[in-house]
Amino acid sequence: MQIIAWSIPGFILFIGLELLLARRRGRNVYHLPVALSDISCGITQQLFNIISFGLGLAVYAWVYQFRVVEPSTAGVWLIGMIGVDFFYYWWHRASHEVNILWASHIVHHHSEDYNLAVALRQALFTNLSMVPFLLPLALLGVPPLVYAACKGINSLYQFWLHTELIGKLGAFERVFNTPSLHRVHHAVNPQYLDRNYGGIFILWDRLFGSHALEREPPIYGTTKPLRSLNPLWANFHYYFTIAGLAASTSRWRDRLHAIVAHPGWRPGQPSVTTTRDEPRYEVPTSPGLTRYILVQAALAIPATMLLVLHGLSLSPALRLAGVGLVAAGAIAWAGLLERHRWGWPLELLRLAGSLALLRVLFAGP
Known part of the structure; x- marks a missing residue:
């Protein structure tokens, strides 16, 4: 690490x-x-x-x-x-x-x-x-x-x-x-x-037997696009897909198989290879919002590095607070870019929490 x-x-x-x-x-x-x-x-x-x-x-x-x-x-x-x-x-x-x-x-x-x-x-x-x-x-x-x-x-x-x-x-x-x-x-x-x-x-x-050479221009992504910028949703959405797949069948054998099956498996159907035909996910951004998020990202990256290198020297409470606040920022970027109503409340809460944490970290004896 x-x-x-x-x-x-x-x-x-x-x-x-x-x-x-x-x-x-x-x-x-x-x-x-x-x-x-x-x-x-x-x-x-x-x-x-x-x-x-x-x-x-x-x-x-x-x-x-x-x-x-x-x-x-x-x-x-x-x-x-x-x-x-x-x-x-x-x-x-x-x-x-x-x-x-x-x-x-x-x-x-x-x-x-x-x-x-x-x-x-x-x-x-x-x-x-x-x-x-x-x-x-x-x-x-x-x-x-x-x-x-x-x-x-x-x-x-x-x-x-x-x-x-x-x-x-x-x-x-x-x-x-x-x-x-x-x-x-x-x-x-x-x-x-x-x-x-x-x-x-x-x-x-x-x-x-899994080797292939690049012969035609690749199309990147997944066969079913995520269509979200949220890192939290990116990490958990497919577990909901598996749960939905298991719930769609009445046989317990198929429900359990949904956990270990190939991603192309569907109950009662042969596995299929699908081709993505949806347009890429585009999010329009304003210059002001773009500059703001870039500044926040520029601060979050060294903060992440410092937490990884020195986080264990902090008390568990301060370490957890630092991890939570930086992670909240990464999630808030997505909320702001995608114009979700919760984006700015989360960002303002994160900013207030970050100022409070810095005050504790740099407070004199």
Whole structure:
């Protein structure tokens, strides 16, 4: 988690550079409301990790007690780096094939743009859902800190994959994942669905039959668009879809199957691949509101970084207050952009709470 937190300034820098380069090339790869939604999902995930990351690491450390091998120092890192990517592949594949896992992972695929901001669009429950898939590394003798470092490096590598400005990379793509291959993964074109799950290595996809090359322009997003900028709704809406799917059938067998079925499954019907035919979700913005939200986002990003790095040094009450207020801001952006009546009340409440929290934090003895 610390590796990702220290990388936040670099993420923002490269997003800015991508935006400038795209404009020089006459490309429109960013839509501000969508990019803000992507970043707000990243902020809320990092804030949730402050609370939940220790749980996953604690489970891993407990299983590590029962390790069956003791690799050398070099062996630990080799097993860690290759193993994290191998088990990541199977978690990623399962997250596209099992409804309850797709309910979390779908957040990363909502964006109808494809740019570096999309790399930050992560789900609240991603890390927790990944833990069971990575536990074999504990049994193989990879220590918890090495595991956490390898997992962080794996995530960092995937950041640069989320861009349209880098073309195909020739022979490099036979072994490693690249932007071209990952564009396929984010596309809803029928021939691209459920392809290219690898993190660093694309070899797993070649070995296990899920590999596809980029041959026609990808159409990004999900087959059923979210049509919302709200990070909270993005993280929970598909659980309601599963509940509705289970409620639509009278057989308990089908109700239970709805939880683990492929996202294309419908009771009593064959699984189908649908093609999205809805126009992209557009939100008109005013210059004044845009400037205001950009300022708030510019403040929220370093606040998130500081909470991730130093939040554990705060009392539980102050830590929870900080997490809640920054998360409320990310949700309020969506309310303001989408002109919801609750947008400004939530934002004003957040501002008042933030001023009160700063007063407590910086009050003299």
